[in-house]
Amino acid sequence: MNKNILPPKLPLRFFRWYCHPDYREDIEGDLMERFERRLEGGSTGSAKWGFFKDVMQLFRPGLIRSFRGSQKLNYIGMFKNHFKITVRTSIRHKIYSAINIFGLAAGIASFIIIMLYIHDESSYDQFHSDADRIHRVVHDDVFKAFGGQSRAILTPGALKEAILNEVPEVEQATHFHSVWEKTPLSNEKYTYYDNKFLHIDASFFDIFSFEFIHGDAKSTFENLSTIVLTKRLANKFFGTTDVVGELLTFDQKTVLKITGVLEDIPSQSHLQFDFLVPGIHPKFVNNWEQGHMHTYIKVRPQASLQEIGTKIQRLVDTHHQNYMERKNIQETYYTQPLTGNKGIHLSPRNRELTAGGNKRYINLLLMAGFFILIIAGINYINLTTARSAIRAREIGIRKVVGAFRKTLIYQFLTESTFIALMAGIVAIGLTEAVLPFFNHIIQKKLSLFTTGVQPVWGFMAVTVFVIGIVAGIYPAFYLSAFKPISIFRKLPTSKKSGFNLRRFLVISQFSLSAFLTIGMIMVQKQLAYVQSANLGFDEEQVIIIRNFYSTPNHDQGFVVRNALKALPGVIEVGGALESRIGMRHSPHGGGLKVNGSDRPPIAYMSYLTDEGFLDVFGFKLKEGRNFSPEFASDLRNGCILNETAVKQLGIEGSAIGQKVSLHTKDEYTVIGVVEDYHAASLHTKIAPFIFSYFPKAFEAAIKLSPGEIQETLARVEETWAQLVPGVPMDYYFLDNAIDQLYRSERNFQRLFSVMTALVLIIACLGLFGLSAFMAEQRTKEMAVRKVLGAPVRKLLSLLSKEFVILVGIANLIAWPLAYYTINRWLENFAYKVAIEWNVFLISALLVLLLAILTVSAITYRTATTNPVNSLRDE
Amino acid sequence: MSKHHLGEFEEIVMLTVAILYDEAYGIAIIDEMEERLGRKVSIGALQTVLRRLEKKGYLSSRFGEATKMRGGKRKRYFTLTSYGKKVLTAVKEQRVGLWNAIPKLVFNE
Numbered sequence: 001m002n003k004n005i006l007p008p009k010l011p012l013r014f015f016r017w018y019c020h021p022d023y024r025e026d027i028e029g030d031l032m033e034r035f036e037r038r039l040e041g042g043s044t045g046s047a048k049w050g051f052f053k054d055v056m057q058l059f060r061p062g063l064i065r066s067f068r069g070s071q072k073l074n075y076i077g078m079f080k081n082h083f084k085i086t087v088r089t090s091i092r093h094k095i096y097s098a099i100n101i102f103g104l105a106a107g108i109a110s111f112i113i114i115m116l117y118i119h120d121e122s123s124y125d126q127f128h129s130d131a132d133r134i135h136r137v138v139h140d141d142v143f144k145a146f147g148g149q150s151r152a153i154l155t156p157g158a159l160k161e162a163i164l165n166e167v168p169e170v171e172q173a174t175h176f177h178s179v180w181e182k183t184p185l186s187n188e189k190y191t192y193y194d195n196k197f198l199h200i201d202a203s204f205f206d207i208f209s210f211e212f213i214h215g216d217a218k219s220t221f222e223n224l225s226t227i228v229l230t231k232r233l234a235n236k237f238f239g240t241t242d243v244v245g246e247l248l249t250f251d252q253k254t255v256l257k258i259t260g261v262l263e264d265i266p267s268q269s270h271l272q273f274d275f276l277v278p279g280i281h282p283k284f285v286n287n288w289e290q291g292h293m294h295t296y297i298k299v300r301p302q303a304s305l306q307e308i309g310t311k312i313q314r315l316v317d318t319h320h321q322n323y324m325e326r327k328n329i330q331e332t333y334y335t336q337p338l339t340g341n342k343g344i345h346l347s348p349r350n351r352e353l354t355a356g357g358n359k360r361y362i363n364l365l366l367m368a369g370f371f372i373l374i375i376a377g378i379n380y381i382n383l384t385t386a387r388s389a390i391r392a393r394e395i396g397i398r399k400v401v402g403a404f405r406k407t408l409i410y411q412f413l414t415e416s417t418f419i420a421l422m423a424g425i426v427a428i429g430l431t432e433a434v435l436p437f438f439n440h441i442i443q444k445k446l447s448l449f450t451t452g453v454q455p456v457w458g459f460m461a462v463t464v465f466v467i468g469i470v471a472g473i474y475p476a477f478y479l480s481a482f483k484p485i486s487i488f489r490k491l492p493t494s495k496k497s498g499f500n501l502r503r504f505l506v507i508s509q510f511s512l513s514a515f516l517t518i519g520m521i522m523v524q525k526q527l528a529y530v531q532s533a534n535l536g537f538d539e540e541q542v543i544i545i546r547n548f549y550s551t552p553n554h555d556q557g558f559v560v561r562n563a564l565k566a567l568p569g570v571i572e573v574g575g576a577l578e579s580r581i582g583m584r585h586s587p588h589g590g591g592l593k594v595n596g597s598d599r600p601p602i603a604y605m606s607y608l609t610d611e612g613f614l615d616v617f618g619f620k621l622k623e624g625r626n627f628s629p630e631f632a633s634d635l636r637n638g639c640i641l642n643e644t645a646v647k648q649l650g651i652e653g654s655a656i657g658q659k660v661s662l663h664t665k666d667e668y669t670v671i672g673v674v675e676d677y678h679a680a681s682l683h684t685k686i687a688p689f690i691f692s693y694f695p696k697a698f699e700a701a702i703k704l705s706p707g708e709i710q711e712t713l714a715r716v717e718e719t720w721a722q723l724v725p726g727v728p729m730d731y732y733f734l735d736n737a738i739d740q741l742y743r744s745e746r747n748f749q750r751l752f753s754v755m756t757a758l759v760l761i762i763a764c765l766g767l768f769g770l771s772a773f774m775a776e777q778r779t780k781e782m783a784v785r786k787v788l789g790a791p792v793r794k795l796l797s798l799l800s801k802e803f804v805i806l807v808g809i810a811n812l813i814a815w816p817l818a819y820y821t822i823n824r825w826l827e828n829f830a831y832k833v834a835i836e837w838n839v840f841l842i843s844a845l846l847v848l849l850l851a852i853l854t855v856s857a858i859t860y861r862t863a864t865t866n867p868v869n870s871l872r873d874e
Numbered sequence: 875m876s877k878h879h880l881g882e883f884e885e886i887v888m889l890t891v892a893i894l895y896d897e898a899y900g901i902a903i904i905d906e907m908e909e910r911l912g913r914k915v916s917i918g919a920l921q922t923v924l925r926r927l928e929k930k931g932y933l934s935s936r937f938g939e940a941t942k943m944r945g946g947k948r949k950r951y952f953t954l955t956s957y958g959k960k961v962l963t964a965v966k967e968q969r970v971g972l973w974n975a976i977p978k979l980v981f982n983e
Contacts, residue, residue, distance in 0.1 A: 036944070057917055
């Protein structure tokens with residue numbers, strides 16, 4: 001009867017599953033016996049429990065079957081073997097492995113750096129909470145009178161309230177404005193003097209998440225005589241950050257109480273400021289006239305931006321119509337996201353507060369990064385297939401023993417993935433090693449180990465595996481197709497097909513290299529041209545005093561100017577309403593025309609300057625004369641035009657004496673014409689300029705004589721301190737400022753050069769490996785030739801000829817591609833260098849020379865070995 | 875010495891296998907040990923030691939005949955190999971040597 005009671009099923013199944021098959025039968029028998037005995041001695045339940053306990057106690061390392069290498073379950077066993085073989089072959093052929101790993105590592109490392117750079121560029125402004133719901137209200141303007149266009153950001157002050165009231169999709173809105181003039185902020189110890197501050201309204205902190213370290217937003221808006229500082233500025237004023245309740249004098253008249261101190265503004269913020277002053281200028285509030293405000297909105301989740309744009313446009317059409325009609329402007333309103341590709345940093349518009357990034361450069365860098373990866377991958381493919389003979393016997397034996405082709409494919413994929421993985425690890429080290437140098441040249445703080453770069457790590461892991469698979473897939477199929485019979489009978493293993501593909505790959509590698517080299521040379525040339533082309537004026541050794549209007553009154557302004565001019569080392573002093581020559585500007589919206597002419601008015605830029613100004617900047621008068629205090633009429637209506645203005649106005653013959661008028665109805669008589677110069681970036685064309693006479697300098701430009709700049713500067717500052725007591729002189733070097741203007745160009749140029757060098761190095765590395773292998777294979781042939789009397793020169797050319805021809809073809813292929821691409825790229829610039837044929841020749845020579853050097857370094861050794869050494873073991 | 879190292883439990887198991895001579899299979903060994911030494915022996919501990927001793931070459935095993943008992947599973951009988959015997963003897967001699975080296979005084983007290 002007892003025998004009908006069976007032991008519990010689950011423990012038994014568990015036991016059968018884990019137990020070593022050799023022990024299964026007898027131990028199971030023992031278990032049964034104990035179970036049967038327990039049944040006789042006691043209850044069924046306790047017997048079952050005892051059985052369960054026994055099974056658990058038997059679950060021990062000595063009795064459990066091996067879970068590795070089980071034939072049907074998985075491929076772990078084979079994988080282990082593949083892994084072992086990979087390590088062994090890598091170690092046996094150290095040079096080739098090193099070439100493979102280093103090449104891939106350099107490729108991956110540069111890719112990582114580019115990814116970090118792109119990640120940095122594209123993660124601007126993401127620190128705000130709900131950053132993806134924050135948008136800026138912007139508008140595209142068309143000046144109908146003369147077809148000018150502007151991508152504007154400033155909006156009427158009444159727009160914010162209107163949006164909040166009438167666009168339900170908008171959850172919150174804020175607006176702020178900056179001021180153009182530098183404004184002093186002072187206490188008894190320190191005076192800040194700049195324009196990096198914003199006038200904000202009460203909802204500023206509802207949208208932007210700048211972090212308070214002391215104080216809070218609420219107390220800031222309780223009354224309006226308050227100010228919020230950044231940590232940096234608080235430290236400057238007080239040497240400490242806990243300064244809530246202290247007082248500062250703003251603009252020399254208003255006393256403001258500090259109600260908050262903010263953490264320093266992250267570098268990845270498009271808004272950069274030193275302090276915030278609550279309170280919008282009353283003139284701007286409820287004003288539907290010209291835009292002065294930066295308006296930001298936070299939209300409700302899932303709101304349609306299109307809809308919001310339409311509604312805002314409707315508001316503008318209703319209230320702003322008057323202004324648009326009067327000024328003859330068509331303004332099209334929509335929203336721009338805060339973050340991302342179309343975000344404020346990567347898609348900057350006109351008159352941004354801070355310089356933005358540049359998508360175009362990012363794309364080019366990404367392209368270079370991909371090229372490097374491709375070239376490194378090709379190295380792997382070439383070296384592996386070329387050296388297939390070495391693996392042929394292994395493949396043959398594996399097949400004879402019963403390996404499926406699939407298994408072999410897995411093997412070679414394992415191998416390539418392993419190499420890629422090693423390369424990935426080396427690449428991380430490499431990246432860490434070069435990043436400091438890199439950060440130095442591009443003035444960023446990139447790092448692999450900061451928070452927020454996890455996407456880069458993820459991308460890197462994906463890249464490594466993709467590289468492993470993609471580079472390994474062809475060799476895997478190629479090698480696994482070998483027929484054992486032909487391997488062992490030493491028949492040539494389908495030599496031809498592999499060889500053609502190899503040629504093709506070498507050609508593509510060097511095409512890419514040549515392409516990038518040409519690209520690099522052209523980028524260098526263009527950017528050098530942009531940066532140092534004849535700007536038409538001389539910005540060297542010019543300092544600009546920004547707060548020249550601090551000189552108490554106009555008469556004394558002249559005194560200061562004359563005093564400065566008298567100093568040794570000062571060549572000329574010129575004043576202007578604002579002398580930001582060379583900085584970004586956009587043309588004035590109004591029109592300039594010749595009186596009585598029926599041509600449409602043209603857009604223009606105007607400078608109010610004095611007579612020293614033209615000399616400071618080395619403007620060359622083409623005709624007429626400079627301003628002069630001796631002609632009273634100059635002050636009334638004298639003006640000087642530049643060549644472009646003359647050309648666009650359609651003035652033929654001499655322009656002197658022509659009457660021109662501005663949209664402001666002012667009439668001027670042309671007294672002189674100067675040669676064109678480039679203001680702002682060379683991406684933009686020269687605008688027509690009109691200079692009119694303005695002797696009450698707000699800013700001053702001082703031309704210093706070369707040589708003893710520091711001494712002269714000290715003298716200037718001393719004189720300033722005597723004549724304008726209490727106000728520090730605020731100045732900058734114009735060439736530095738211009739340099740800053742081209743910073744993104746320069747960064748890109750440096751990055752791109754490094755990438756090109758890397759591409760060349762990696763491609764040559766591959767060529768090195770390939771030619772080394774070829775030379776090695778032909779050692780005996782060379783020895784025989786030598787014995788028969790061939791000179792070394794002949795042998796060298798025999799060994800190198802093929803590669804040189806391939807590289808030559810590669811260059812020819814690269815030329816049209818490069819020509820086309822560079823042409824496209826240059827279209828972005830208003831002023832561009834010509835593409836000259838010698839650039840192609842130089843790059844071809846460079847690539848060819850590098851290739852020849854690489855190949856002959858190897859072949860020379862083969863060609864010069866004593867034939868005895870290579871023939872004796874036959 | 876280290877060559878012949880046996881753990882205490884291993885030694886007891888081998889001795890028990892020797893005692894049972896031709897009838898030493900899992901359950902019998904447990905019964906014998908529990909009876910003689912009065913201590914609980916878990917099946918897991920015993921089986922692990924048995925396999926280990928077999929792997930070391932101290933024991934050898936063979937299958938018996940299948941019966942209706944035990945769910946029709948065969949028993950595995952263990953016997954000492956001559957190497958196992960040698961090791962056991964060596965261990966015993968070591969013990970005896972140690973006993974002999976104890977001064978008579980120690981136990982006479």
